[in-house]
Amino acid sequence: MSEVQVQLKDGASARLPSSATVADALKQLDRDKAKQALAARVNGDEVDLAARLERFGANGDAAKPVEIEPVLPETREGLEVLRHSTAHLLAAAVLDLFPGTKLGIGPALLDDPRYGFFYDVIAPRQLTDEDLPVIEKRMREIAKRNMPYRRDDITKSEALRIFSERDEPLKCKLIDDKGGDTVSVYYIDGSPFIDFCLGPHVPNTNRLRAFKLLSLSGAYWLGDATQPQMQRIYGTAFFTPEELEAWLKQREEAERRDHRRLGRELDLFSIQDAYGQGLIFWHPNGAVIRKAMEDYLYEELNKRGYQFVFTPHIAKRDLWITSGHDQSYGDSMFSPVKLEEVEFRLKPMNCPFHIGIYKSQQRSYRDLPKRYAEMGTVYRAELSGTLHGLMRVRGFTVDDAHLFCTPEQVRQEIDGCVDFVVDVFKTFGFEKVKFELSVKGSDTGKQWLGGEEGWAHAEAALAESLDSRGVDYERIEGEAAFYGPKIDFKVEDAIGRLWQLGTVQWDFNLPDRFALEYVGEDGKAHRPVMVHRALFGSIERFFGVLIEHYAGAFPVWLAPVQVAVLPITDRVNEYAERVAADLRAAGLRVEVSTRGEKIGAKIRDAQVRKIPFMLVCGDREAESGQVAVRERSRGDIGAMSVEDFKRMAQRLVDSRALVNVVES
């Protein structure tokens, strides 16, 4: 019998008959890991543990051992195998309960924090949420039967025969499109399930212990709106019940922080049917926060040599044709309106307007760089189904800026932008920033504007800027805008979710389209470089992220009401009003609660509204000119004079502190 030489990636080796399986080999090489392994990587390819060595090793050729590496739990690969196998289990349960169900695809999801896997199905009847627990129960029953996942390698025609016999037209289509001469299919023994699938899978259903079905939604076959709509069943799976539990907790926490709920509870903003979807009303509490955010930005923009501009919300359609938006972005713009035979369109971006200011007079190299900044409100015709609270809207304000500079200046300008972004994020408590450099792809079908040389120069400038600050960044090929490369910034919030916010984009396109010029040292006309840059991105969206990041408990400098003065009895109402007036005179936002409630109720009320400081005043305080200070997360922090409190609060506000503790 022929034998195969096998070797663990970094160590032990053994010799086994070629009829042995990968699992057998692993057992010889490392007993512990063999036990844990979900699948294995053999000569670089992921395979099942049940795969026979003869598939890999040629006739016991000792010169080149077969390299084996277990796929272990707690790794990305391991999780993928686990979830993919759980998706199969889901399909098996659905087929069991609803014979005649047609299967679509059922992959594992690793990068979507909301879900772990899904399976698309067309069931004989419409599934509802009530079906999920029933399906999940059946999954558990099948899992408990310790059924092996079995793989068969068969010819394509054989596979087509099997699936058309089972009346699985979608699977047949997949096999036709993606299958080679031989294809692999997977069974779960003891269930009616069979799937066209590359694998690998866990060896046995008993490995699936911690999973949960989450939701049901619609999804098009192949994501194409012209294709039939299927039902997508989402679920997630982990290696241990504890991990699943922790994940579900985190999900609840995210729900608790939902900006739409907090927005209503804290009376921050609303969206009203009668006025239109995706349009935001900033209520007084939300407006206070926005004002503080914008004031901060203006302060920073000033320091960094930006100039403020204001531009219209609408412009002639011809302008948008010149900029190219009408042609390439027109579907996302509101339809034109006509006045005296001239068509106008609402602006979806601010760039052409800032260009208008640049072009309003001749520019010399001595004038550059020009940094025009504007809180520019734009309107985009987003599809109704994509709208979501503050995160996806139809009208929003960009903390926009456009930099016009010479090619020599651009590197420095980009450095300035990156510095700016990082500083701003830090102020709001986003310490972890993920940088992404999106560059031109080599062979994608996209049309890239601008010459090779220009791209090389631009990409190098962006990369150098990131390199020079020693940060890690991901370089993403082919993700650049058609008009130039860009850096995107993602922040991690308080519960570990990533949000894409700011962006710095190089633009080869608009300076050409608008024929921008400056007069150089040589007295000749040159084309300036243009950089688009936003920090928050959309102020609405950033506000939504902040609400969820802080869970509604804003730092003092942002809090709509910073101080609640709470008199214990009516006797001290007047004293409370005097304290409040004193603090207001110092610029603090203060409320007094004189309603006829006990102190406990007044505290609860302020606490629920997440007011940072409560000043409890009774006879003792009124006599001594003090206040008993309660901080929203620490509780009672003792009495102090009104003067001391005022100084402390002001210091917290002025320093834009993130926690309400004064460093002494």
Place this chain on the structure above:
RNA sequence: GCCCGCGUAGCUCAGGGGUAGAGCGCCUCCUUGGUAAGGAGGAGGUCAUGAGUUCAAAUCUCAUCGCGGGCUCCA
């Protein structure tokens, strides 16, 4: 836009072919209480909108509007 689900008081929600319900909030009165809910009373709803079925519709049907979950991540 498309699929599924949902729309009852300011909010969260129960109910369901034949006088419209609860808790919280709001208003009034009593209570003046020292660190997360004192007590009593009251106001408040064309049951999203429109049409249909019915002796009778908040309830059943359809349409419209809105909201929510989604809409190709190696078979």
